[in-house]
Amino acid sequence: MIHHVVDESPPIHLLDPDLESIAEKVFAGRRLDLDDGRILYDTRDVHGVCRLADLVRRRMHGRAAYYNVNRHVNYSNICALSCSFCAFHRKKDQDGAYEMSVEEVTESAIQAAEAGATELHIVGGLHPWLGFDYYTSMLSAIREAAPRLHLKSFTAVEIVHLQRISKRGKQGFEGMKAVLRDLRDAGLGSLPGGGAEVFDDRAHDTAFKGKIRSDQWLDVHRAAHEIGLNSNATMLYGHVEGRPERLVHMDLLRRQQDATLRNWAAAQGIESAGAPDAPDAVVLTGPDARYPGERLPMPGQTGLETGYFQTIIPLPFFPDGSGLERLPGPSGLENLRTLAVARLMLDNIPHAKAFWIMQTLGMAQLMLDAGADDLDGTVVWYDITHLDNASTHQETTVGDLRRAATEAGFHPVERDTLYRQVERTGSDWRLAESPKG
Numbered sequence: 001m002i003h004h005v006v007d008e009s010p011p012i013h014l015l016d017p018d019l020e021s022i023a024e025k026v027f028a029g030r031r032l033d034l035d036d037g038r039i040l041y042d043t044r045d046v047h048g049v050c051r052l053a054d055l056v057r058r059r060m061h062g063r064a065a066y067y068n069v070n071r072h073v074n075y076s077n078i079c080a081l082s083c084s085f086c087a088f089h090r091k092k093d094q095d096g097a098y099e100m101s102v103e104e105v106t107e108s109a110i111q112a113a114e115a116g117a118t119e120l121h122i123v124g125g126l127h128p129w130l131g132f133d134y135y136t137s138m139l140s141a142i143r144e145a146a147p148r149l150h151l152k153s154f155t156a157v158e159i160v161h162l163q164r165i166s167k168r169g170k171q172g173f174e175g176m177k178a179v180l181r182d183l184r185d186a187g188l189g190s191l192p193g194g195g196a197e198v199f200d201d202r203a204h205d206t207a208f209k210g211k212i213r214s215d216q217w218l219d220v221h222r223a224a225h226e227i228g229l230n231s232n233a234t235m236l237y238g239h240v241e242g243r244p245e246r247l248v249h250m251d252l253l254r255r256q257q258d259a260t261l262r263n264w265a266a267a268q269g270i271e272s273a274g275a276p277d278a279p280d281a282v283v284l285t286g287p288d289a290r291y292p293g294e295r296l297p298m299p300g301q302t303g304l305e306t307g308y309f310q311t312i313i314p315l316p317f318f319p320d321g322s323g324l325e326r327l328p329g330p331s332g333l334e335n336l337r338t339l340a341v342a343r344l345m346l347d348n349i350p351h352a353k354a355f356w357i358m359q360t361l362g363m364a365q366l367m368l369d370a371g372a373d374d375l376d377g378t379v380v381w382y383d384i385t386h387l388d389n390a391s392t393h394q395e396t397t398v399g400d401l402r403r404a405a406t407e408a409g410f411h412p413v414e415r416d417t418l419y420r421q422v423e424r425t426g427s428d429w430r431l432a433e434s435p436k437g
């Protein structure tokens, strides 16, 4: 974690008087409630919302704009589910269906490591016949061949699938933890935030029927956090859900993170971090000199091993090629607002990511001024959206990401998956010394 001196804040001009009581709370580091969230979504002063999110972002991260050097590998698109929002899945005999062998995945990992990647993001469909062994062998083969690569792998729905096929016999939460331990021992470093979609049963039954619901998604991440793995959280929006469901989604993530950070603080003997009018809340976004050191478990810290949600990643829905092609998808302004609202509401998740692949690099650049502190990475072979489009295999260079951040007035900072600063010369990299004191 990198400590930042908070810049002198320029005054914030709000055009909507309804935003003033919210601004007071933000200035004081108080928690926003769901009614505040509704106002942030309904106000015409979307730029006022962005300014408030920017204040919070600068308190936490100064002018740093994080990115990483990463690669995505989708080991198979064959999936037992057929979610209507997803353009990626195929059935076994369908055109375009594929699965990679452990050797092929490992070869991609070696190439990624040789190109200087620090992270491999590995996800795939719920493959109907690959055994549990395939997954553990994949992780351990990569760890053997490319030991410095952090493996951010498998969404919560894949973990539930792996629990089913692992034949470990343990059910429920303890079974999840056991499977996660097996995966961790094989080389798993953290969980990506995918598959959360939106935590609402009606939207779920329309667009993601058959996929795990919010309670199971949250349980998988809680299990990961309990065994010391960090994870991210996505929110897929702009399809069949509405703004109120997005706020519920944020609230559920926020509650779970409160409990995780509270338990960690109690076990460390750290005084309760409660916000003035919400004693159970752990608010990281206030004018608080104790962030991050006394608010978050730091990587490598000895003592209680606790993971937590590192990053909120709002994902705008892409209708093309999906079963919901009739829908228009969210507008640019809605994307900007949703990122800013997520930054303000999710006051206990340290990072907010503008995933440039889905937001576009130009929009991600604007989002740096509206709450985002992370652009994701250099990413090659991104297949989840835009599958049949020749330009689907998207890559940006470190130079492009750094230029985008600098042009927007930020300091580009390369990070590893756990947000530790990376120093790099070409494909050679090492972790920077963390600041003392």
Ligand code: V47
Pocket: 085, 086, 087, 155, 191, 192, 193, 194, 195, 196, 197, 232, 233, 234, 236, 313, 315, 316, 317, 318, 319, 320, 322, 355, 358, 376, 384, 385
């Ligand atoms: O879970 C699927 C989404 C997610 C569509 O953790 C779609 O650092 C838009 O989770 N339109 C996968 N989105 C991507 C993901 C992710 C990406 C980058 C970084 C991280 C991280 C996580 O993509 C899926 C689903 O929610 N998705 N189909 C679509 N048509």
